[in-house]
Amino acid sequence: MQILRDAYFHPDLQVYQARPGYKSSYLPASEGLASTCDASVGEARKRSRGVNRPFLKFTGKTILVSPLFFAAYYAYRVYDETNPGPQQPQTATHASGNRKKTLVILGSGWGAISILKNLDTTLYNVVVVSPRNYFLFTPLLPSCPTGTIEYRSIIEPVRTVAKRRPGEVTYYEAEATDIDATNNKLTLKQTLGSDAVKAHGEDTLTVTLDYDYLVVGVGAQPNTFGIPGVLENSCFLKELPDSQKIRKQFMDCIETATLLPKGSAERARLLRTVVVGGGPTGVEFAAELQDYIDGDIRKWNPEIAAELKVTLVEALPNVLNMMNKKLIDYTEGVLRDLGIELMTGAMVKKVDENEVHAAIKQENGELKLVDVPYGLLVWATGNGTRDIVKNLSSKIPEQKNATRGLLVNECMMLQGSKNIFALGDCTFTKNPPTAQVAQQEGQYLASALEVLARVDDLEYQLYSTEIAGIEKERVQRRLHREQKAIQPFKYQHMGVLAYIGSERAVADLVWGDQSFFKNLNNISVGGTFTFFFWKSAYVQMLLSTKNQVLVTVDWIKVALFGRDVSKE
Ligand SMILES: Cc1cc2nc3c(=O)[nH]c(=O)nc-3n(C[C@H](O)[C@H](O)[C@H](O)COP(=O)(O)OP(=O)(O)OC[C@H]3O[C@@H](n4cnc5c(N)ncnc54)[C@H](O)[C@@H]3O)c2cc1C
Incomplete structure (x- = not known):
């Protein structure tokens, strides 16, 4: 074997092979072996040449x-x-002479920004109104309180998105407080932030705005389900300030507990975080927090880390209820292994300053009342309706049953209206209230609004200009085609992803048309590989290259230096 190997790699033997018929005097082997060697070298040569x-x-x-x-x-x-390149300015009319319509988009979340990103903004005078002047990438928000991700890495200013569009877009930082659907008029309120801008001592500035088309994408607010004490005592996890509040309160609890005697009930209370809601947001936050405790606080403050406790409370029998059973079992196993206390089947009845009072269903069906002391309470349960949504639905008879969100038809048009559309979490449809749905609805509405603009222009040419003969027929045919172009919205579910701690994630993925593949297009996976998939999927989904780079850098920073344990 040794000789054979040498025959492959010895430079002299290669010279020998180059001259057929020449017998090697270097090779101390039998003829047979030499010929095997010839063949091997020849093959190697052939392979390397061919x-x-x-x-x-x-x-x-x-x-x-x-x-x-x-x-x-x-x-x-x-x-x-x-x-960004130059933009077409807003104008009163189109090139055809037709009046350019004003499209007002309420919100700067997933739905609204998806419209903005996909719409040809030269077709309308587009105005975006939102009290938040940036888009927030919510799927990575649970990573912010622990400092895994810096909050600036997951936000994108509305104005940078708007500036990249072909037609000029106006943005107003304000909240819509009233929608007059009869006169197509909005009332906007801006809360004046600093003394410098407070006019005549007023705290707010109120203006009105006319629209031709309105898109309502105002999202939802956290739902307290009317449980006493939740609003007053919880931190929500919906917006950036929520994340900052959680961080501050968690660190406050640690610093205060450090001063208290070991073993005291008050110290134990402060060092316990209760997360209510076992959906992806609650699970991801609990997992991130436990990672932070185990990975960073344990290193720099081991005594406190040993006493810190995370409790996850869920009313249903399992966490991540939308996933398949195997993934649920896997997730619950991982969370328990991490040391997170799972309290499933626990209905929160009341919250006071220091305790959550819950009723847990026993196996025999009886309810057991438990009091769970907490230092930090994070409320990550369902969606509630915003005031502006209630305001709008109260004015339109077709919306009288819209208690859980605005009712829209299959083309996202508000029932009972001809020029108002709604999308995302502020609507009540058969689709779940997720970013995925809101984003797809935004894409759909952008193309529907483009068709509407073209229809409007063709109708103008047909009825308000003096075209005749072949030209008129051509416009009529185009109009007919465009009117047929708006198809009902169809949601394409891609699956659910969730981070579950210790560099593991779960994914319930779907691709293709479910009705065609009959469950063959579903894959459920969990583990470390899925964690890397989770990371790469979210990086791809971020709104800009800047965000992608910043988030990647944040992850690298954490891998190199760990998370910061200071109380900013
Ligand atoms: C922590 C967290 C993690 C999540 N993770 C995921 C995930 O991994 N995958 C997923 O699919 N979904 C996820 N979601 C859900 C997802 O974020 C929402 O479904 C999505 O944001 C809904 O989009 P939207 O446009 O309807 O509303 P939002 O994105 O909430 O946007 C609403 C916008 O309206 C503005 N607004 C509010 N009131 C007014 C008003 N009166 N006038 C004008 N503007 C107003 C707000 O400032 C905001 O800009 C997560 C949510 C949270 C909170």
Whole structure:
């Protein structure tokens, strides 16, 4: 074997092979072995000359060139995003002479920004109104309180999104407080932040705004289900300030507990965090917090880390109830292994300053009342209706049953209206209230609104200008085609992803048309590989290259230095 190996790699033997008939004097082996050797060397030569060499060359070149290609691609994207081109200004009329309609979009969340990103904004005078002047990438919000991700990494200003559109977009930082659907008029209120802008001592500024088309994408507010004490004593996890409040309160609890005697009930209370809601948000936050305790607080403050406790309370019998049974069992196993206390089947009845009072259903069906002391209470349960949604639905008879959200038809048009659309969490449809749904609805509405603009322009040409003959027929045919172009919205479910702690995630993924594949298009996985998939999926979904780079850098920073344990 040794000789054979040498025959392959010895340079002299290769010279020998190059001259057929020449007998080697270097090879101290039998004829048979020499001929085997000849064959092997010949084959190797053939392979290296014939099939392998070009392939290897190609692979090598591809490996060398790919990083350059990616670098160039990302450099182009960064340049493109940071240097937006000129925009078509807002005008009173289109080139055809038709009046340009005003489209007002309420909100700067998943639904609203999806419209903005996909709409040809030259077709309307577009105005965005939202009290939040940035888009927030909510799926990574549970990573913010622990400092795994810096909050600036997951926000994108509305104005940068607007500036990248072909037609000029106006943005007003204000809250819509009234919608007059009869006169197409909005009342906007801006809460004046600092003394410098407070006019005549007023805290708010109120203005009105006319619209031709209105899109309501105001989302939802946390739902307390009317449980006493929740609003006063909980931290929600919906917006950035919520995340900052959670961080501050958690750190406050640690610092105060440090001063208290070990073993005291008050110290134990302060060091216990209760998370209510076993959906993806609650699970992800509890998991992130436990990671933070185990990975960072344990290193710098081991005494306190040993006493910190996370309790996850869920009213249903399981957490992540929308996932399949195997993933639920896996998740609950991982959470328990991490040391998170799971309280499933527990209905919160009341919350006071220091305790959550819950009723847990026993196996015999009886209810057991438990009092859970807490230092930090995070409320991560369902969605409630915003005041502006109640205001709108109270004015339209067709919306009188809209207690859980606005009722829309299959084209996202508000029932009882001809020019108001609604999407996302503020609506009540058969689809779940998720970013995925809101984003797809936004894409759909953007193309529907483009069709509406074209229909409007064609109708103008047909009825308000003096076209005749072939030209008129052509416009009529186009109008007919455009009117048929708006198809009902169809949601394409892609699946659910959730981080469950200790660098593990679960994914219940779906692709293709479910009715066609009959469950063959479903994959349920969990573990470390899924965690990397979770990371890459979310990085891909972030709104801009800037966000993608910042989030990746945040993860690298945590891997290198750990999370910060200071109380900012
Ligand atoms: C922590 C967290 C994690 C989540 N993770 C996921 C996930 O992993 N996957 C997923 O699919 N979904 C996830 N979701 C759900 C998802 O974020 C929502 O379904 C989605 O944000 C709904 O989009 P939206 O546009 O309807 O509302 P939002 O994104 O909530 O946007 C509403 C907008 O309306 C504005 N607004 C409010 N009131 C007014 C008013 N009166 N006038 C004008 N504007 C107003 C708000 O400022 C905001 O800009 C998560 C939610 C949270 C809170």
